[in-house]
Amino acid sequence: MTNVRKNHHYVSQSYLKAWGNNHNRVWNYRILVSHNSVPIWSQSSIKSIANHQHLFTRSIVGRDSDEFEIWMDQEIETPAQIALSKVRSNEPLNTHDWECLLRFVALHDIRSPANYINSMNRWNSEMPTVIEEVLQSSVNRLEADENIGSIPTHKNYTDFGIIPMRVSKEIDNNSERGYLKAEVLLGRGLWLFSIRHTLSSTYKVLNKHTWSILLAPEGVEWLTSDNPVVKLNYYNAGSYDFKGGWGNEGTEIIFPLSPSLLLYAKVGERVTLNNISKELSTMLNRFIAENAHRYIFATNPTKETSEIRPRIVNSEDYENEKREWENWHTGQKNLEMEFQELKDARKCDQD
Structure with missing residues (x-):
């Protein structure tokens, strides 16, 4: 380019x-x-x-x-x-x-x-609450779904690729339950x-x-x-x-x-x-x-x-x-690259 x-x-x-x-x-x-x-x-x-x-x-x-x-x-x-x-x-x-x-x-x-x-000022104060509400809403929908064992159909939202975001799951030993963790890089x-x-x-x-x-x-x-x-x-x-x-x-x-x-x-x-x-x-x-x-x-x-x-x-x-x-x-570029590298590393660990 x-x-x-x-x-x-x-x-x-x-x-x-x-x-x-x-x-x-x-x-x-x-x-x-x-x-x-x-x-x-x-x-x-x-x-x-x-x-x-x-x-x-x-x-x-x-x-x-x-x-x-x-x-x-x-x-x-x-x-x-x-x-x-x-x-x-x-x-x-x-x-x-x-x-x-x-x-x-x-x-x-x-x-x-x-x-x-x-926007940055607003996100710094509001984003933790927004992420928490979105994750809780997602969990509630999954728990209410009769087909809980199935994987939801993937939809292609092209705009989402712009967001520096990573979602990870953690499950405690000897437990069938865990929690989701979402992180968003606030920036460009x-x-x-x-x-x-x-x-x-x-x-x-x-x-x-x-x-x-x-x-x-x-x-x-x-x-x-x-x-x-x-x-x-x-x-x-x-x-x-x-x-x-x-x-x-x-x-x-x-x-x-x-x-x-x-x-x-x-x-x-x-x-x-x-x-x-x-x-x-x-x-x-x-x-x-x-x-x-x-x-x-x-x-x-x-x-x-x-x-x-x-x-x-x-x-x-x-x-x-x-x-x-x-x-x-x-x-901004360095922050995004560091964020992506950590996201890739966590994905490899989960796989």
């Missing part, structure tokens, strides 16, 4: 082009910087931003594979281009266009570094599985919502970011968070489509919005900026952005984070 794609964008270049100039350069505001001399705003080529090396690479039998990156490109990004073009040209969307567009929205919600970090493999599962089925909940495409008022341009899908829970003035969900009643989903167009829905409401005030658009831009992870993108620099989202100047944190992403692929 000599031509493996290495530079993986978690915000599509085709998406960011709407904010770029004729030279495919976009203004970006960095939230974490190494020192005060870093410019508040700078221009970068779209090709060079919102990406990491080998972010979605899979290690298969010790070799790098870009099949996951290609799958996202062919199945989601490319089909969405017609819908994006229609929206930006003020053309009506048919049912298929909406399906492609909303899958594109889902893609940009779950494949960002921010999503990976949030599990993240890729969750992305693929979500983009293959779960995303369809977005089709149930009523969507509006909001035109920015005169004098306002929509911002976007490296975490462009905002899932807002708004309680009252000054009280809100970004912990909403695609199917959570009351969650407001916000996704900028261009500097002039923004996709919006409120879960559980079937009302479309048309014209919005400058005051509301300013508030929406605030939410977009606050939801950003490390970058905010715009067609033009705005001083309000630094007031909404003051940048963090910390050389140590900046260098540590930079080093983590530089070592991302090697570290």
Whole structure:
């Protein structure tokens, strides 16, 4: 595999082009910087931003594979281009266009570094309970099965091959009973599985919502970011968070489509919005900026952005984070190989 794609964008270049100039350069505001001399705003080529090396690479039998990156490109990004073009040209969307567009929205919600970090935090706290419940449920089904002596029919779920997981059985001496032990490696493999599962089925909940495409008022341009899908829970003035969900009643989903167009829905409401005030658009831009992870993108620099989202100047944190992403692929690959080797060794012992 000599031509493996290495530079993986978690915000599509085709998406960011709407904010770029004729030279495919976009203004970006960095939230974490190494020192005060870093410019508040700078221009970068779209090709060079919102990406990491080998972010979605899979290690298969010790070799790098870009099949996951290609799958996202062919199945989601490319089909969405017609819908994006229609929206930006003020053309009506048919049912298929909406399906492609909303899958594109889902893609940009779950494949960002921010999503990976949030997922890891959630898995670290919840995974032991999840595994315990799944194993107990499996044991209960087997014990209730009249054909307990037979082996269940194997079903081929191709996505499961992505998960670094091992299941072992241990039986005590002089006993007919034992226990099952399941272990999952929390990291890139599990993240890729969750992305693929979500983009293959779960995303369809977005089709149930009523969507509006909001035109920015005169004098306002929509911002976007490296975490462009905002899932807002708004309680009252000054009280809100970004912990909403695609199917959570009351969650407001916000996704900028261009500097002039923004996709919006409120879960559980079937009302479309048309014209919005400058005051509301300013508030929406605030939410977009606050939801950003490390970058905010715009067609033009705005001083309000630094007031909404003051940048963090910390050389140590900046260098540590930079080093983590530089070592991302090697570290994840080594962990997965070690996990697989131990899995193979245990399988041999059981055989």
